[in-house]
Structure formats: C-alpha cells, structure tokens
Amino acid sequence: MANVTFFSGETIPLELHKVRIAQKLQFPPIRQRLQAISEACNNTFLLETKDIFLDMLTDSGVNAMSDEQLSAMMRADDSYAGSATFTRLGDAVRHLFNTAFLLPAHQGRACEHILAQAYVKPGSVIPMNYHFTTAKAHITRMGGRVEELVYPEALRPESRELFKGNIDILRLRALINDVGPENIPFIRLEAGTNLIGGQPFSLQNALDVCALARAFKIRTVLDASLWQDNLYFIKTREEAFSHMSTKEITHTLAAAMDIIYFSARKLGFARGGGMCMNNKGIYDELKGHVTMFEGFLTYGGMSVREMEAIAVGLEESMDEDIISQGPQFIAYMVGELKKRGVPVVTPAGGLGCHLNAAKFVDHIPQTAYPAGALTVAVYLASGIRGMERGTMSEQRDPDGAERLSDMELVRLAMPRRVFTLSQVRYAIDRISWLHEKRRVIGGLKFVEEPANMRFFFGKLQPLGDWEEQLAGAFEADFGDAQ
Numbered sequence: 001m002a003n004v005t006f007f008s009g010e011t012i013p014l015e016l017h018k019v020r021i022a023q024k025l026q027f028p029p030i031r032q033r034l035q036a037i038s039e040a041c042n043n044t045f046l047l048e049t050k051d052i053f054l055d056m057l058t059d060s061g062v063n064a065m066s067d068e069q070l071s072a073m074m075r076a077d078d079s080y081a082g083s084a085t086f087t088r089l090g091d092a093v094r095h096l097f098n099t100a101f102l103l104p105a106h107q108g109r110a111c112e113h114i115l116a117q118a119y120v121k122p123g124s125v126i127p128m129n130y131h132f133t134t135a136k137a138h139i140t141r142m143g144g145r146v147e148e149l150v151y152p153e154a155l156r157p158e159s160r161e162l163f164k165g166n167i168d169i170l171r172l173r174a175l176i177n178d179v180g181p182e183n184i185p186f187i188r189l190e191a192g193t194n195l196i197g198g199q200p201f202s203l204q205n206a207l208d209v210c211a212l213a214r215a216f217k218i219r220t221v222l223d224a225s226l227w228q229d230n231l232y233f234i235k236t237r238e239e240a241f242s243h244m245s246t247k248e249i250t251h252t253l254a255a256a257m258d259i260i261y262f263s264a265r266k267l268g269f270a271r272g273g274g275m276c277m278n279n280k281g282i283y284d285e286l287k288g289h290v291t292m293f294e295g296f297l298t299y300g301g302m303s304v305r306e307m308e309a310i311a312v313g314l315e316e317s318m319d320e321d322i323i324s325q326g327p328q329f330i331a332y333m334v335g336e337l338k339k340r341g342v343p344v345v346t347p348a349g350g351l352g353c354h355l356n357a358a359k360f361v362d363h364i365p366q367t368a369y370p371a372g373a374l375t376v377a378v379y380l381a382s383g384i385r386g387m388e389r390g391t392m393s394e395q396r397d398p399d400g401a402e403r404l405s406d407m408e409l410v411r412l413a414m415p416r417r418v419f420t421l422s423q424v425r426y427a428i429d430r431i432s433w434l435h436e437k438r439r440v441i442g443g444l445k446f447v448e449e450p451a452n453m454r455f456f457f458g459k460l461q462p463l464g465d466w467e468e469q470l471a472g473a474f475e476a477d478f479g480d481a482q
C-alpha cells in the first residue's frame with residue numbers, strides 16, 4: 001500500500017494489488033434491511049449474506065487470497081502422514097518465527113482449548129494485556145482466572161498512546177508476587193489486541209514481559225493471530241526497532257516467547273491455525289492434545305489445501321506492501337470519520353475501524369447495550385454489517401449480574417484487500433449521516449440469552465420503535481436510494 005498525495009493535496013491509501021476475482025454484492029434497500037434485522041433478532045451474527053452490502057463483521061477467514069496462495073492450493077499433498085504439504089507449512093512457520101516445532105490446529109480457539117486443557121487448573125491466574133473472548137472462555141472453563149494488565153490509557157477510546165496493547169510491568173510484577181508464580185501457568189500477550197480496538201504492543205514491552213517471566217520461570221504465550229498488524233505498527237511507530245526488517249522484528253519477538261499460537265484465518269490469510277515453539281518438552285506436553293482433539297500431527301484438522309495457502313500467506317506476512325494495506329485503509333476511515341466529528345478509537349489500530357458507541361450514543365445506558373444498538377443502526381443506515389464489541393460480548397457473572405464492558409465499541413472490520421476506497425467512502429458517508437441522527441437510536445434487550453458467548457446467537461428486541469423511526473428518517477433524506 002502506498003500513501004499518495006494527489007495534485008489537489010488530498011492523500012489517499014493507494015492499492016498495490018489488482019482485483020482478479022470478484023464476488024457480486026447485494027445492495028438491499030432500507031425496507032429490506034429493516035425486515036432483515038428484525039428477522040435476525042437484532043443480532044448481526046444472525047444476518048444472511050443476501051441482506052448485507054459490505055460485510056465488516058470480521059477479518060477472520062475472509063481476507064482476499066493472493067494468486068500465489070490460490071495456485072499453491074492446487075499442489076496439496078493429502079497423505080494422512082508424512083505429507084509434503086505439512087513439510088512446506090512447517091518450513092514457512094520456521095522461516096517466519098524461527099521456531100523448531102509446529103503443532104497444527106484447525107483454528108485459533110483450538111490452540112486456546114489445548115493450552116487451557118494442558119496448563120490451566122482451578123485457581124490458576126493468567127495475566128495478559130487484554131482478553132479475547134474465546135481465550136478467556138477456555139481459561140475460565142478450566143477454573144482459571146484472567147487478569148488484564150494494560151495501562152488505563154488503553155481503555156480510553158481517544159488517546160495519543162501508540163502502544164495501547166502494552167502490559168504494565170509494575171502491575172505484572174505485583175501480581176506475580178501476590179498470587180505466586182506457581183499459580184501462573186503462563187502469561188498471554190496478544191498481538192494487535194482485538195477487543196480494545198486492534199491496538200499493538202511495543203517490541204520493547206514484549207521483551208520486558210518475557211524477561212520478567214523468565215526470572216520467575218513462568219511460560220510466555222504469544223497470540224500472534226493479529227501479528228501482521230502489530231508488526232506493521234512496530235515497524236512504523238517504534239523508533240528503536242524501525243531499522244530492523246519485518247523478519248528481524250518477528251524473530252526477535254519469537255525468540256523471547258515460549259509458545260506462539262495463531263489463527264490462520266487472520267495470520268496467513270486462509271483458514272486454519274497452529275502453535276509453534278522451540279522447546280521440545282513443551283512440544284511433547286501439547287502434542288497428545290492435538291491428536292486427541294484436532295487430528296494427526298501433520299494436519300491438525302485443517303484441509304491440506306488451506307495449509308498450502310497458509311504457508312504462502314505466512315511468507316507474504318513479511319511483505320510491508322501487503323501488511324500495510326489493512327492499517328492504512330483503517331487509518332483513512334478513522335481520520336475521515338474523526339474530521340466529521342464521529343467518535344472513533346484513536347490512534348487507528350489494525351483489524352478494523354472502531355466506533356466509540358459509549359460517546360456516539362451516550363444516551364443509551366450500558367445495560368441497554370449501546371454498542372449492540374449502534375451496530376444495528378449502522379446496518380440500517382448503510383447495509384454494512386459490523387460487530388458489537390461491548391457489554392453484549394461479555395458473559396454474565398455466575399450470580400447473573402451483568403458484567404459491564406470496559407469499552408462499548410462497534411467494530412467495522414477491514415478484511416485485507418477486500419474493499420475498495422469508494423466502498424470505504426460510502427461507509428464514512430452513511431456513518432456520518434447516522435451520527436447526525438444519533439438521538440433517534442434506542443437500546444436493546446435480550447429475549448433469548450445463551451449462557452455462553454451470548455453475542456453469537458443471542459436474540460434481542462429494540463426498546464421502543466426507534467428502528468422504524470430511523471428507517472423513516474433515512475427515507476426522508478435519501479428516498480429509495482440505498
């Protein structure tokens with residue numbers, strides 16, 4: 001991705017790829033959207049593709065693949081054991097992280113399942129910069145507890161802090177002393193911290209965390225699912241390391257970590273996952289879980305075609321022209337929305353543009369799910385599907401009390417190389433319109449609430465007729481136009 005400045009003075013992110021396979025999109029009119037969101041029970045996870053214009057739900061498994069990835073898929077070797085495809089994937093992981101051993105798994109949460117199964121027991125404490133939904137669910141399922149150690153600034157949606165994903169080392173040391181290192185099976189560091197707006201940690205902070213963990217003989221685990229974004233930000237924001245190549249930065253971090261796991265739906269631009277490490281003892285501790293839950297050690301539940309695509313995608317993750325595309329598109333969208341007064345998470349992170357629902361719809365209390373309501377409103381105003389990342393994405397306490405989220409965000413994910421700049425400009429326009437009409441938006445309440453990960457399948461109802469009113473306001477301003 002190149003940032004080019006036009007003769008007029010406008011600077012835009014310019015695509016360094018061309019589109020060679022296209023998928024036709026639907027552009028449902030407002031009345032169809034109103035009906036669709038009602039049928040989806042006000043949960044965007046329950047919408048169908050036929051009712052969506054731009055799908056910004058997630059980047060997971062929906063990044064555009066390269067011609068090199070697609071052609072690699074044709075040479076897959078599907079031998080159950082000893083597959084040449086696994087050898088190629090192993091080589092790519094070794095090249096990327098400089099690690100000796102690879103354990104394949106069908107996706108990121110499968111790695112989290114195995115790590116929790118192997119190391120977490122009742123009473124365990126897992127310090128981390130911030131939780132990810134599935135990581136936390138696996139830890140608590142085994143009786144463990146998550147301790148989040150980001151600095152307070154990380155939870156301020158609008159900030160100048162460049163590395164909101166950093167761990168507060170003083171709090172980490174205090175926690176280790178408090179609970180005892182023997183009760184901490186591992187420290188988890190998440191790259192491109194998903195739930196706080198795709199925010200990176202600095203390489204220096206990660207190295208400091210690892211040094212402290214080593215002093216107490218505590219394992220370190222890197223969730224590298226969003227490493228390509230974090231890597232881009234280290235390269236462009238952390239002066240002390242920006243002279244290093246992407247590969248050198250990756251190797252420096254990997255050498256300090258005991259275990260690295262990743263969702264290849266994100267890192268590697270395909271669909272799969274894996275864990276890698278240098279320590280044979282750790283490899284031996286975990287490999288039985290792979291054969292038990294995932295598959296044989298040469299595929300781990302993945303299709304061999306996807307493994308070939310991942311191998312190429314991992315190599316491509318070292319290419320700055322490729323990994324800059326997401327962050328630069330996101331920075332453009334965040335910058336333009338900010339200029340129009342729309343509250344967004346700053347600095348712009350990776351993964352997607354995050355609307356700050358707590359401010360956008362500050363008249364909706366957290367118990368009425370402001371981020372969920374804004375996600376619905378964005379869909380109505382634009383046909384764009386985003387994801388609630390706020391209180392709806394939390395789980396109730398065991399006593400049934402609502403656990404209010406630190407932040408109320410709407411994530412508009414930017415899968416890599418999928419959208420064009422005119423589509424991003426459309427999103428900016430309709431969201432700015434919605435911001436003007438924000439007082440119309442009301443809250444939501446659950447009518448069907450699963451106990452676990454309720455945000456996936458929960459069903460909700462609007463409080464009042466605000467959705468109808470918003471559709472009316474849209475028609476008044478745009479007529480039949482989408």
Ligand SMILES: Cc1ncc(COP(=O)(O)O)c(C=O)c1O
Nearest residue numbers: 107108109132194223225263265
């Ligand atoms: C940071 C992070 N870790 C883990 C996962 C889980 O990966 P998967 O969806 O492949 O199970 C995700 C998925 O979004 C993620 O963003």
